[in-house]
Amino acid sequence: MSWFRRQKAGILTDTRDQIEIPEGQWEKCPDCSEPIHRRELEENLLVCPKCGHHFRMDSLGYFRLLFDDEQFELHDQNLFAVDALQFLDRKPYTDRLGDAQRKTGMNDGARAATGLIGGHGVSIGAMDFSFIGGSMGSVIGEILSRSIKRACEREIPLIIIAQSGGARMMEGALSLMQMAKTSAQLTLLEEKKLPYFVLLTNPTTGGVTASFAMLGDIHIAEPGALIGFAGPRVIKETIGQDLPSGFQRSEFLQEHGFVDTIVDRRELRNSFIHLLELILEKD
C-alpha cells in the first residue's frame, strides 16, 4: 500500500507540524528514553519506533494522515477570538492570543476539513493542544459546531479529534457554554443517523471530555492518552493519596467502558477506512 509513504511526504512538507517537537536533531522518548532522530520520528508518524510512545500530532498532521492522497479542503480559517470579557490576569487575553497565533501560525485551537477517507466523504474537526493548551473557547466551539453542521448538510460521517487541556478560562462562562453548544448540535447529527467517531488523543480533559468527546458512536483512543474530567492533581488532592499507575489513560478508560478501541496511530487510517466500510455498506 502506498498511502503510508504519502503521509510521510506530507509530514515532512510543513515545518509547522513539528512545533510540538523542540528544535534539535535528536529527541529523547519520554517513555523509553531512547534517543530518536527527528527525521526517523517524523517518518514514523511521531511514534517512538522502539516503544510506541505517541508524541503529539497537530490537526494538519491528522488531516494528512487520514484523508485519501493527503487531499482535503480546509474550512473556517477566518475565525478569530473576541475578548468579550476583556480578561486580564497577569497579562491580557489579547496578548496571550497574539503570542499563541505567532507561535503556532493558527488563528485559534482547532481546524475543520472535509475530504475522502477510503473514498467516503468525511467532515473532521480537530483540536490543537499547541494553541493555549487546546483550551475550548468560542472559536473552537464555532469551528466544531460548523463541522457538525457540514456533516449534517452533506450527509457524511463526522470525526472529531479531541486534544485539549479543558476550558478557555479567559472566556469564562462563554467557554463553558461551548460544551452545550457542541453537544446540542450533535443531536441533529444523531437525528440524521450519521456516524460520529471521536478520536481521543493526549490529552483530552475537562469540559471537552464532558461534552462532544464522550458523545461519539465509537470512541477511538490513541495508546496512553490522558483522558478524564478532573485533572490528576486535583483528584490527588481530593482523595489525599497517590493515584494508581495508568489512571485516566486510554487503557484505563477502555477497561472501565468509556473507550471502544485503542488504535496505534500507524494503523489509524486503516481503522477508520475499515469502520466506514462496515457502517456505510449499502444493502
Added chain:
Amino acid sequence: MAKNSERPLLEFEKPLFELEQRLDEMRSVNEDTVEVDLSDQIEALEKRVAELRESIYRNLTRWQRVQIARHPLRPYTLDYIDNLCEGFVELHGDRLFMDDPAIVGGFVKFKGSRFGYRDRTVMMLGHQKGRDTTSRKYRRFGMPNPEGYRKAKRLMKLAAKYGKPVVTLLDTPGAYPGLEAEERGQAEAIARNLFEMSRLPVPIIVVVIGEGASGGALGIGVGDVILMMENAWYSVISPESCSSILWRSWDHKEDAARALKLTAPDLSDLGIVDEVIPEPTGGAHHDPEAAFSSVGLAVSSWLKKLEKRKPAKLIQARIEKFDRIGPYEIRNNGQAAEIHPPTEKSAEVNSATD
C-alpha cells in the same frame, strides 16, 4: 432566620452586624426598663441599618457576590421545593449503580397560582448542599458523582414521558473530582446530560440559585431559558482555582472573580442568562421568603410562555439558543472584521460594578 448572634458573618457585613447588635441591645433595654423610652432612637437606628444594608448591597463587588452565593444560610434546592411546591415525591437512584444525594429531584405540585399562573405538576431537581457537618458530608457539599447526573437524566426522561415541564436548580461548587467518579465516567455522565437535555421534548427552565461551577453545574443546566439569581455566580471555574492557575497563587480570588465576569448581570450582558431574578436587599439568606417568591414568580412566567410551544419548536429554539452563544470575529482579506453573533450588549459588561 437565625438570631444575629448565631449568624455566619461575611466580612463586608460586619459594619451592618455591629449596628444590628446595638439595635438589639437598645430594644432589650427598652423592653426591660419602664422608665426610659428609646423608641425614637430605635426607629432612627433601624433606618440607619436599612440604609447601610441598602448601600452595601447596591455596591457589591463580584467577589462579595460569590460569598453571598455560598452563604451557609442561603436557601438550597429542597428549601425552594418545600416553599414553592406541595406533595414532593423524591425519586432516588440512577438504576445503574446507586443514589447520589448531591442531586435531588422528583415530581411535585408547583404552586403557580400564587404567582398568577396555575398549580401544576413539574419535575423539579437540583444540586443539594447540606446545612450541618453531617449533612454536608452526606451531600458531598453539593458535588455530584456520575450517578447524580444519571439520576437527573432518568428523571428528566420521565418528565418527558408524562409531558411535564422540568425545572432545574443549580447550586454546586463543581462535579466531585474523585477517583471513583472518574472510573464511573463523570465526563460521560455530564456529556450525556447535555445531549439529552438539548433534545428533551418538554420545557426546561434552568435557575442558577447559588454556585454555578463549571461542567458540574452545566450537567443539569441546558434549557429553554437560563434564569439566574442576582447574587449567584456561574462560570467555567471558581475564582480560587482560576487564581491558582493563572496567578499561581490562591491570593487573587478577587481579581479572578472580577476577570471571570461571573455574576448574573455579567452573564445577562454576555447573552447567556435570559433573566436576572432579583434578590431581597441583604441577599436571599436575609429574607428567604422574598427569595422564594422572586423565583416562584420568574418560573411561573416562563412556564406560562413555554408551555404553549410545540416540542419540535421548543427543541429547535433551544439548540439555536446555545449555537448563538460565544462571539467570534470573521476576518476576510480586504474587509473590515465582523463580530458574530452581533453583540450590542457586550460593551456594557465592563461598566458593571467592580
